[in-house]
Amino acid sequence: MNNLPEDCIAKILSLTSPRDVCRSSAVSRCFRSAADSDHVWNHFLPSEFPEDFRAPEGLPTKKHLFFSLVHNPLLLHGSQLSFSLERSTGNKCYMMAARALNITWGHDQRYWQWISLPDARFKEVAALKMVWWLDITGKINISLLSDNTLYAAYLVFRWNLDPYGFRQPVEASLVLAGTEHDDVQPSMVSLMQNPGSEQGQRAELRSDDWYEVQLGHFFKRRGDMGEIEMSLKETKRPFEKKGLIVHGIEIRPVLP
Amino acid sequence: MSEADMAIIKPEMMMKSYIWLETTDGSIQQVEQEIAMYCPMICHEVLQKGLGAGSSKNCAISLPQRVNPAMLSLILDYCRFHQVPGRSNKERKVHDEKFIRMDTKRLCELASAADSLQLKPLVDLSSRALARIIEGKTPEEIREIFHLPDDLTEEEKLEPLKNLMDDPRIRLLNRLYAKKRKELKEREKLKGKEVEERVDERSVDDLLSFINGKDHKVVKTSKSKKKNKKRKEHKNKVSHNLHSKQQGVQIVDETASSLGGVSNLPSMEDDIFSLKTDSEDGYVDDGMDPVLKEMLDREVEDFARRLNSSWVLSSGQERQPVHFSINGNGATRRLTAFQVMLGSLILLMVFGWQVPEFCGVTVKGNSRVRISGLTGTEGEDEWFDLSYLILNEASDPPKYDNVPADREELVGDVLSFTLLFPFELQLCISELELTLRGHKPLYAHIIELREL
Secondary structure, X not given: OOOOOHHHHHHHHHOOOHHHHHHHOOOOHHHHHHHOOHHHXXXXXOOOOOOOOOOOOOOOOHHHHHHHHHHOOEEEOOOOEEEEEOOOOOOEXXXXXXXXXXXXXXXXXXXXXXXXXXXXXXXXXXXXXXXXXXXXXXXXXXXXXXXXXXXXXXXXXXXXXXXXXXXXXXXXXXXXXXXXXXXXXXXXXXXXXXXXXXXXXXXXXXXXXXXXXXXXEEEEOOOOXXXXXXXXXXXXXXXXXXXXXXXXXXXXXXXX | OOHHHHHHHHHHHHOOOEEEEEOOOOOEEEEEXXXXXXXXXXXXHHHHHOOXXXXXXXXXXXXXXXXXXXXXXXXXXXXXXXXXOOOOHHHXXXXXXXXXOOOXXXXXXXXXXXXXXXXXXXXXXXXXXXXXXXXXXXXXXXXXXXXXXXXXXXXXXXXXXXXXXXXXXXXXXXXXXXXXXXXXXXXXXXHOOOOOHXXXXXXXXXXXXXXXXXXXXXXXXXXXXXOOOOHHHHHHHHXXXXXXXXXXXXXXXXXXXXXXXXXXXXXXHHHHHHHOOOOOOOOOOOOOHHHHHHHHHHXXXXXXXXXXXXXXXXXXXXXXXXXXXXXXXXXXXXXXXXXXXXOOOEOOOOOOOOOOEOOOOOEEOOOOOEEOOOOEEEXXXXXXXXXXXXXXXXXXXXXXXXXXXXXXXXXXXXXXXXXXXXXXXXXXXXXXXXXXXXXXXXXXXXXXXEOO
């Protein structure tokens, strides 16, 4: 191995994973310079970036760019879409702001309020005052995502002091482009972590102190096009819902 | 075909053209032309030098240095198989899988030789095989397998992490901080101070010394308790974690100066200085390193004793909510720690990958931080007694192979191996307690705690 030229080592490393490359940089000097080379990290960066992506300035190497994108989501699309990379593979992750979602009655001050929270990624989050017809939908173009990856969509939310009406599961669905809405059976998800509600997906607490519940998953193949529609609804029960704070919908790869 | 035809064809078929190849050790062999020409480098040579090249022993084509005779014969076997056009993809794949099975050393040589001959398919094949070998191995293992020299300095090994710790939660926590601070102040007023003088003082002293560029004035709350000198038990584990004296003091200097540069601090610092009253008798103000070391030893050991020792070691940490097995210290300690917090200690906490929820100050560089807090469980929250948690730049990386194979943290993995915590963190004090929620930090010695 000593005799291999650096670019050979770089080529070998680019066939491993970002984690292995990081470890390799602590093996020996020649491994380090291969592991830190742009050739390797370029391989882990996405081959295609979203249209209005601008690499942050001041990053000396591709490795820095990679980790900057992993740790610091970039805001695109007028600050309504955050873009980052999943660190073990370099796959693209997105989060749509609440403002970018279609929230029925969201424009009406009586039902939803738009507030700013210090630990939110976006300028505004949607705070539910009271509503009977809960219908939150988001759409994203599938071509923004990384090929050959299994993705899942999550509603990111939390509660205010006094939530009401969410003890029962609500409907969540994820519809791919070209599928008729009628063909898709929504799944029931529980937003609250009641021990009793066993059916379907449950909300989990994230590391950033918000909750998330999975709305659905899909596999993105090369060349897939069109929009995915993800939604959360509760329109069947005749009582009001209160106290939900919606951060957005996050779409990220499912890790094995 | 009639026999006559066969008779005619055979002699023609016998007249294959050969190319003569010479390896660096001087040995020359002849190879069928079509096989040799499968290698772009040889092909290039032949075409470049004209028809005569390689046609006889005297003008053999010299091969690059990295191609030794054994490799050459391997490569030629490869070419011999693949240059036959009639083979199916499946056949080729099966052949390749078998072909590539060899020991690592030969695999490296093969990759090297194939690369110098520019035989891309073989380069890809051998590279992939080598990549599979490298995947999932620790640096030590990789060094062993490939007989690589361990020629990086400790510092260099730690370096890759420095630039990678830029947790987005930091920014979020910055914002949270302001809010939490307000809440804390209110609660303070409500609670009414049950001040444990010692604690306050100590913390102030710590703070001062910290600010003054010397650390270790950490005369901890443990002074009030009789400590068991279980030094030996934990000394081995933790003493090696103490960084070299020089660097230790240096770090503090760094941090102190970076503290100075942090905004929002001036008012706090005034508070701190005004709080300083009696000085400790045991206050060593000259940065004597052996003393420092000893004190730290004791602190760390005490910490290790009081908390899970695995916390200190950091290796093999599972990702789980930080959970400490300390019981029953809840009530009284809570107030103490609360006062400690309010007693304006510096909270600088470095957790490499996961950021626990503390509010505090932004610190740059490597630092020694001390934290004291609470522990116990109440309701859903877990909170921790963090006394004698010492943050330090570790000098002795834990063995990597203690890390379970399914760890997901990317940089975390490297961190657990290298131990340096580059950081720029703000930590929030949540409510009254210091809650350490989320994931266990890989390696953390927190020396000082200060609430702003």
